[in-house]
Amino acid sequence: MEFWGRMLQAFLSGLGRRGGTRGWAFSSWRPHRPLPGLLNATELVSHWTAIFEKRGIPEAQASSEYIVAHVLGAKTFQSLRPVLWTQPLTPWQLQCIQELSSCRLQRMPVQYILGEWDFQGLSLKMAPPVFIPRPETEGLVEWVLEEVAQRPHAVGAQGGPLILEVGCGSGAISLSLLSQLPQSRVIAVDKGEDAICLTRENAQRLQLQDRIRIVPLDVTSEGSWAHLLPWGPMDLVVSNPPYVFHQDMEQLAPEILSYEDPAALDGGEEGMDIITHILALAPRLLKDSGSIFLEVDPRHPELVGGWLQSRPDLSLDLVAVRKDFCGRSRFLHIQRSGPQRGCPADAWPGPQAARVPG
Amino acid sequence: MKCSGLREGSDLNAEMSRHLCVWLFRHPPLHGHHQCHTRRFSYQCTQTHLDTSLLVFRRNRNRILHHLLNKNWSRRYCHQDTSMLWKHKALQKYMEDLNKEYQTLDQCLQHISVNQGDQRSLNRRHAELAPLVTIYQEIQEAEQTIEELESMCKSLNKQDEKQLQELALEERQTIAQKINMLYSELFQSLVPKEKYDKNDVILEVTSGRTTGGDICQQFTREIFDMYQNYSSYKHWKFELLNYTPADYGGLHHAAARISGDSVYKHLKYEGGIHRVQRIPEVGLSSRMQRIHTGTMSVIVLPQPDEVDVKVDPKDLRIDTFRAKGAGGQHVNTTDSAVRLVHVPTGLIVECQQERSQLKNKEIALRVLRARLYQQTIEKDRCQQQSARKLQVGTRAQSERIRTYNFTQDRVTDHRIAYEVRDIKEFLCGEKCLDQLIQRLLQSADEEAIIEFLDENLKSAK
Numbered sequence: 001m002e003f004w005g006r007m008l009q010a011f012l013s014g015l016g017r018r019g020g021t022r023g024w025a026f027s028s029w030r031p032h033r034p035l036p037g038l039l040n041a042t043e044l045v046s047h048w049t050a051i052f053e054k055r056g057i058p059e060a061q062a063s064s065e066y067i068v069a070h071v072l073g074a075k076t077f078q079s080l081r082p083v084l085w086t087q088p089l090t091p092w093q094l095q096c097i098q099e100l101s102s103c104r105l106q107r108m109p110v111q112y113i114l115g116e117w118d119f120q121g122l123s124l125k126m127a128p129p130v131f132i133p134r135p136e137t138e139g140l141v142e143w144v145l146e147e148v149a150q151r152p153h154a155v156g157a158q159g160g161p162l163i164l165e166v167g168c169g170s171g172a173i174s175l176s177l178l179s180q181l182p183q184s185r186v187i188a189v190d191k192g193e194d195a196i197c198l199t200r201e202n203a204q205r206l207q208l209q210d211r212i213r214i215v216p217l218d219v220t221s222e223g224s225w226a227h228l229l230p231w232g233p234m235d236l237v238v239s240n241p242p243y244v245f246h247q248d249m250e251q252l253a254p255e256i257l258s259y260e261d262p263a264a265l266d267g268g269e270e271g272m273d274i275i276t277h278i279l280a281l282a283p284r285l286l287k288d289s290g291s292i293f294l295e296v297d298p299r300h301p302e303l304v305g306g307w308l309q310s311r312p313d314l315s316l317d318l319v320a321v322r323k324d325f326c327g328r329s330r331f332l333h334i335q336r337s338g339p340q341r342g343c344p345a346d347a348w349p350g351p352q353a354a355r356v357p358g
Numbered sequence: 359m360k361c362s363g364l365r366e367g368s369d370l371n372a373e374m375s376r377h378l379c380v381w382l383f384r385h386p387p388l389h390g391h392h393q394c395h396t397r398r399f400s401y402q403c404t405q406t407h408l409d410t411s412l413l414v415f416r417r418n419r420n421r422i423l424h425h426l427l428n429k430n431w432s433r434r435y436c437h438q439d440t441s442m443l444w445k446h447k448a449l450q451k452y453m454e455d456l457n458k459e460y461q462t463l464d465q466c467l468q469h470i471s472v473n474q475g476d477q478r479s480l481n482r483r484h485a486e487l488a489p490l491v492t493i494y495q496e497i498q499e500a501e502q503t504i505e506e507l508e509s510m511c512k513s514l515n516k517q518d519e520k521q522l523q524e525l526a527l528e529e530r531q532t533i534a535q536k537i538n539m540l541y542s543e544l545f546q547s548l549v550p551k552e553k554y555d556k557n558d559v560i561l562e563v564t565s566g567r568t569t570g571g572d573i574c575q576q577f578t579r580e581i582f583d584m585y586q587n588y589s590s591y592k593h594w595k596f597e598l599l600n601y602t603p604a605d606y607g608g609l610h611h612a613a614a615r616i617s618g619d620s621v622y623k624h625l626k627y628e629g630g631i632h633r634v635q636r637i638p639e640v641g642l643s644s645r646m647q648r649i650h651t652g653t654m655s656v657i658v659l660p661q662p663d664e665v666d667v668k669v670d671p672k673d674l675r676i677d678t679f680r681a682k683g684a685g686g687q688h689v690n691t692t693d694s695a696v697r698l699v700h701v702p703t704g705l706i707v708e709c710q711q712e713r714s715q716l717k718n719k720e721i722a723l724r725v726l727r728a729r730l731y732q733q734t735i736e737k738d739r740c741q742q743q744s745a746r747k748l749q750v751g752t753r754a755q756s757e758r759i760r761t762y763n764f765t766q767d768r769v770t771d772h773r774i775a776y777e778v779r780d781i782k783e784f785l786c787g788e789k790c791l792d793q794l795i796q797r798l799l800q801s802a803d804e805e806a807i808i809e810f811l812d813e814n815l816k817s818a819k
Contacts, residue, residue, distance in 0.1 A: 042603070062692050066692060079603065079712070119712060121714055122713075131687075136685060256688075295686065
């Protein structure tokens with residue numbers, strides 16, 4: 001009895017001595033710690049997956065994997081070092097995961113939650129409400145790259161093609177083209193101030209700012225094209241314009257509707273509003289036999305073809321339609337077939353540049 | 359080299375050094391002359407003896423090889439092994455033959471009577487044989503020198519000649535080393551070159567599905583870690599392509615791309631079934647100290663260059679995990695996983711390493727290409743070596759190659775009867791593993807030479 005008494009006393013006093021610091025440590029993180037006993041990455045993923053599923057959050061497992069991987073410093077759960085799968089997480093990491101996951105419960109897109117996403121192998125900063133690049137659009141960029149590789153004659157005076165992107169958003173298309181075409185130069189325009197800032201920031205992060213001009217511009221406003229004249233005739237116009245039919249807008253998922261800029265999505269009654277504006281201004285900016293590459297809705301190839309036939313004055317031909325990885329007609333290649341009326345290409349850029357103010 | 363050695367011996371008297379110098383300088387021309395004579399004498403005899411002796415050799419091949427290898431791993435002297443194989447008559451005869459052919463060619467080419475077309479092919483063969491013959495002659499000369507040094511040593515018995523004798527012995531050792539070097543050089547040029555040795559690889563591990571599931575998965579992880587460590591030991595780049603963990607820190611399946619200097623050459627014999635014998639760390643068997651046996655398999659695929667395997671895009675079906683709905687701007691997805699199906703072969707590759715779907719597709723295509731490449735290689739091999747079964751080289755990747763016995767703390771490679779103590783050290787993937795891999799490579803080379811001589815005999819008949 002006496003022995004046990006002494007043991008108990010020693011035990012208690014030992015605990016008492018360290019009690020101060022430990023008590024402090026507990027108080028600092030325990031209130032934030034969501035799940036006592038859930039300590040490693042794999043367990044957290046399945047825990048949050050279950051919660052997301054119960055609350056009807058789409059892509060429950062992918063979402064929780066991305067969040068956990070992000071907090072542990074990896075891009076995907078698959079690429080996380082296997083050691084980290086079963087290692088206990090720090091209280092700080094647990095708290096981060098907790099906070100990011102509650103954003104997801106509010107239907108915030110994962111790309112905004114992480115603040116970054118990948119496009120064509122580039123990591124880009126993402127911030128609401130700037131449109132999040134879709135994986136389909138990687139196919140548009142691939143097509144442009146193929147065409148540029150096949151047509152070395154369509155190359156500008158300075159060695160690489162001069163490209164105009166309308167509606168640059170986060171800068172995904174422009175920056176991936178710049179990074180894969182080292183001789184190219186890009187003029188990126190967008191009417192949204194947020195998009196302009198984000199494209200600029202991404203260009204700087206990727207050290208591509210020297211070959212890109214980022215111009216705030218609304219292509220639907222009268223005579224806007226004139227502001228682009230000083231940069232010289234373009235080899236290519238690329239765009240992923242807003243093309244969602246207006247009546248489809250309300251059926252979009254909450255992730256899109258409540259977080260992304262509707263102006264980047266809503267293409268008007270037939271989704272053609274911005275597309276027609278781009279097609280109308282392109283001939284004034286393109287070189288002879290310059291090309292336009294567009295991402296559109298699967299109903300658009302026919303609509304655009306018909307519209308172009310009604311506007312022979314534009315001298316534009318729909319030369320090819322390409323499908324996305326799901327087999328939907330998604331991309332258009334439109335080519336300028338003749339010299340632009342009243343705007344001969346060899347008049348560039350001198351006299352007209354002089355006319356442009358600023 | 360020889361003379362500088364002499365100068366260093368400062369206390370040698372002048373007479374002695376003159377004696378040795380004269381001997382050394384007079385030797386080479388004498389030696390060459392002597393060689394020519396023997397060659398002419400033996401020419402007729404060897405031709406008839408060659409076939410029978412090779413036949414005998416072939417019949418005893420396995421026994422001889424086994425004998426050689428057993429000696430090898432107990433002694434672990436690399437050069438010793440090579441010279442032992444070299445001493446074998448079949449190889450000697452083969453080299454003598456080549457030498458003769460070379461001399462005949464030499465004479466033919468000096469006569470003008472040969473026509474243009476013939477001359478070109480003779481020239482080609484001449485150039486082919488030249489390096490081999492040069493090494494062969496160097497070896498013979500060096501052996502001759504040793505013989506003469508030995509006989510000289512025997513005659514130098516008197517006390518006052520002791521220093522000279524020591525010098526001669528030293529010289530003998532230097533030449534012996536040179537011979538060893540020449541042997542391995544010759545050996546290397548004789549071994550048929552493997553087409554894929556320089557390629558990078560894709561290494562896949564899969565846990566076995568025997569009753570001891572847990573120990574299989576634990577073992578799979580240990581082996582995968584071992585190759586990861588070996589890659590850094592060899593300064594290779596190790597990229598994880600796929601990792602499917604099991605419970606309790608085990609591993610179901612994983613794949614990695616390993617790139618660097620001659621990766622396939624070193625890892626090609628690692629493919630196969632690896633067996634483990636151990637007492638599980640948890641559960642009833644652990645308490646009862648019962649030994650479980652489990653397995654895992656390693657597949658090593660040489661990574662092809664783009665030109666080696668052409669994949670027609672029409673043959674590919676690409677499943678991405680968003681086939682339904684309107685797509686494009688209508689949907690915001692983060693699922694970037696890609697499944698690639700190669701329709702003609704039914705091969706399926708999946709990848710979700712990257713956030714970009716396009717990048718995942720690129721990786722999957724790379725893996726697919728490697729798998730298709732492997733199929734062509736195996737087809738090649740089947741054709742080349744028909745029904746022949748060698749100890750190392752042609753083993754299919756489905757055979758058991760190695761056992762890791764934890765209770766006895768021992769690793770055994772069944773192909774060359776090689777044993778290592780200290781499993782823990784072995785699983786570190788450093789020196790121990792490297793030594794075993796070197797031994798496997800060497801054994802495979804020896805097999806290849808025997809195979810080669812064998813084929814040679816067959817075609818000569």
